[in-house]
Amino acid sequence: MGVLRSFLWTNVASGLVVGGLIFAAYAIWHYSGAEATSRVSADVISQGRQIYADQCAACHGANLEGQPDWRSPLPSGRLPAPPHDASGHTWHHPDDVLFRIVKEGTAAIVGGGYESDMPGFGDVLSDPEIRAVLSYIKSTWPERERGYQESVSDAN
Template identity: 65%
Template sequence: MRMRILAVIALAPVAQPLSAAEQAGFLPWRDPAAVAQGQQIYGEYCAACHGAGLEGQADWQVRDEDGYLPAPPHDPSGHTWHHPDQQLFDITKYGIEAMVGGGYRSHMSGFADVLTDAEIAATLAYIKSTWPPRVIEIHDQINARAAVK
């Protein structure tokens, strides 16, 4: 019996150590189950505005006639990856108006009453999992700088 247990342990994959920058973030973007859950949640709650392919709405940087900005992309062409995990989490949970304040207007309401914290993190993990390695590396560095403050 002891030999079988050792054999299983010996065959288990060895996790790669995370860099300090990767450790600063908290999104479970390397967890396939969390990413799959996040993809499903994104499709249900986010894709209608942010696009099924994370492409956002057209002219997302130009306010409409009512003063609202269209939904931005969450792919590398957007600015999602410019923000640390905690800020992305807070925007998603509480809504952009609550985070920016000062009368800022947005169609992006918070999901605090709709999604659990784990579901929000999974959704953001899905988004992050779609970015190319260089963007993920930069995002991890942004998380590290935010953690130092």
């Protein structure tokens, strides 16, 4: 009986150690991943700022302010370019929607014959460049808007 008890305790203890190591590895992976996604490097934000200036500012404004009266349709029936600062609605959308809008264009995402002057940039920008632009835009938002946008992104 002593040998069996010793054998069982050795295996239980080994299982606890291995289980603990697996949990610790998972916790490190999970929480470092969350840190990495919430803290974008200054280099990525700087790259995004430059891409924004080159590709987006002509319509959305050098300071992310959008076009005047962006909620009122133009004579064409299309809406002006919205702001990407906290006064706009960009921060209401999850990351996957924002990415697709930049890559495919607003009309492709909205569908149903919706017309927009926002083209897709999938042929102009790589996926990492699109993410850099979005990281730059998000870096300008106050904490409340960033927090809200992160929560809707996490919910998806």
